[in-house]
Amino acid sequence: MAEYIRRDIVLDIINTMNDTGGFAGYADYSTLFDEIDTMPASDVQPVVRCKDCKHRKEHHYEEDGEKPYIKYECKFTKYSMSDDGFCSFGARMDGDAE
Numbered sequence: 001m002a003e004y005i006r007r008d009i010v011l012d013i014i015n016t017m018n019d020t021g022g023f024a025g026y027a028d029y030s031t032l033f034d035e036i037d038t039m040p041a042s043d044v045q046p047v048v049r050c051k052d053c054k055h056r057k058e059h060h061y062e063e064d065g066e067k068p069y070i071k072y073e074c075k076f077t078k079y080s081m082s083d084d085g086f087c088s089f090g091a092r093m094d095g096d097a098e
Contacts, residue, residue: 003041004041004042004044005036005039005040005041005042006039009039010036010039013032013035013036047086047090048086048090048091049084049085049086050081050083050084050086050090052092053074053086053090053092053093054091054092054093055076055077055090056073056074056075056081057073057074057075058070058071058072059072059073074087074089076089077089
């Protein structure tokens with residue numbers, strides 16, 4: 001699982017360093033890197049878009065006098081979904097996330 005830290009905090013450290021023309025209280029770059037490395041990671045999960053979800057089901061429609069079209073529905077929620085849609089039940093087709 002990938003680790004994520006708060007970008008705003010890291011950028012604030014770097015901007016402070018740039019504004020003061022020094023290391024903003026850091027002895028050297030290794031000290032700065034150590035602090036960034038020990039920052040707590042956020043508890044996040046990557047979003048699974050509907051186009052990549054194993055719950056996506058394809059429906060083929062053909063109505064009188066109209067061109068055939070495909071519509072996608074979530075097997076789990078039964079909602080019609082767009083490719084960029086997502087929900088908390090998303091699971092990758094390749095099995096990387098549940």
